[in-house]
Amino acid sequence: MPLPELLHVDVAIVGTGQAAPSLAVALAGDGESVALIEGHQVGGTCVNNGCTPTKTLRKSARVAHMAGRAAEFGVQVGPVRVDFAAAMERMQTRVDSARSGLEDWLAAQPRLTLIRGWGRFEGGDAARGFRLQAGDRRIMAQRVYLNTGTRPVVPSIAGLDTVPFLDNVSLLQLRSLPRHLVILGGSYIGLEMGQIFRRLGSEVSIVETGPRITGREDADVSDAVHALLLEEGIAVHCGHPVDAVAPLANGAGVRVSVGGRQVDGSHLLVATGRQPNTERLDLGTVGVTVDGRGYVPTDGELRTNVTGIWALGDINKRGAFTHTSYHDHEIVLANHRLQRQGAGGKRRSADDRTMAYAMFTDPPLGRVGIGEGEARAMVAQGRRISMATHAMADVSRAKEESETTGLIKLLVDDATGRFLGAAIFGIQGDEIIQVISNFMATGASHQVLKDALPVHPTVAEFLPTVLGKLKPLAA
């Protein structure tokens, strides 16, 4: 068979993750020819089986939860019944609309070619151009941006291969409510899904092999999240490795053996981590190095070890979020434009950003910067840091809303007055955390926030009050 004609472009972007579409459109708008390569669904994890569907479904779960609490607010609604299939359909409609909106946007761009197929390198370098292959197309590109994302890890657990199990993709394809969902993994995805399915009517058991759920968060934050899950009727098993997984004798479910205990359920969700989609890329043919887990190391400007190839999004391990991936595109775009214009000015770097994120339980956990554990370690090294905590139960707006779960924790550097980190677990914690992350981005002292005029009645108006409680932190 004759080889397909070579498509010459300035730029190839592999994967339509959360950096790629905006980068592709911007570069094409600047006059460059762009090949955007996608092996599966345009929009990647976030749009198709990550943020968009889970946050849409979370709303159905919240409505069900609040409907169940309606009488507390003086509203009689009668018995609450969840139509699971309808909730899933609402979620799917939102996903389809987000993906098709993205596809239409890309299709409308001159100089941008969307190629369907799994992209891989065939060789080349920055001087001669990089050769790639995707589907039935061959591409020659002067620069290449990789944005291929991650997929679920399948842990090595005895018997896991003998039972059907779900991941974040197949869970969202269910149209009948699981009677009892057992979840392996007590981190963000497991906890968000666990609470959503519990509120939609499933029994839920979460199995976390570490000593506590959300193991990366401070113990008091983790304990508060744990208490919330228990209050909602979710069983949480922590601190023991999973010995084995097996089908139930009646064939109607799974049994997870953990710490001498048996956790039986109708469905099993594995949410124990993610791994990078880099093997298919044949990175070795162009000399791009990966670490032991397949992630692609980059410098702050997201350049790989090979000139002319950048790695954006989850695969560079500089964040595992849509906002970090999107931010990556802004960094490479700004630096490329500076270079093209031969202009001076400060180049942007991912090293300069303050990591902020949220876990979208209800209420959510908003996080930025360091936590208390890291702060105490810094104090042990001689740094002077102050900390304040405040219970959401003592925030008027939370009381007015009857949503008093959680806490606010702020960490401040004594020498500069700057924020070093914050955790806001509670009503609107995902939004309010951005007050602190924006302060951290500007480098302004916490005193500015203390003296500023807040709006009443909001949760954020309490931040100055919390700052008034700052006390030096001991090692």
Ligand SMILES: Cc1cc2nc3c(=O)[nH]c(=O)nc-3n(C[C@H](O)[C@H](O)[C@H](O)COP(=O)(O)OP(=O)(O)OC[C@H]3O[C@@H](n4cnc5c(N)ncnc54)[C@H](O)[C@@H]3O)c2cc1C
């Ligand atoms: C259940 C769940 C919920 C989440 N919720 C949130 C949230 O609320 N907020 C948040 O910030 N983050 C959330 N995330 C994380 C977020 O989805 C990712 O961090 C985000 O999508 C960034 O990924 P990315 O840009 O690296 O690539 P991805 O979005 O993973 O996309 C990569 C794309 O590349 C394609 N691809 C892979 N290899 C190739 C190849 N060789 N050739 C062509 N195409 C290829 C894939 O098919 C995919 O379309 C969630 C994740 C999950 C799983």
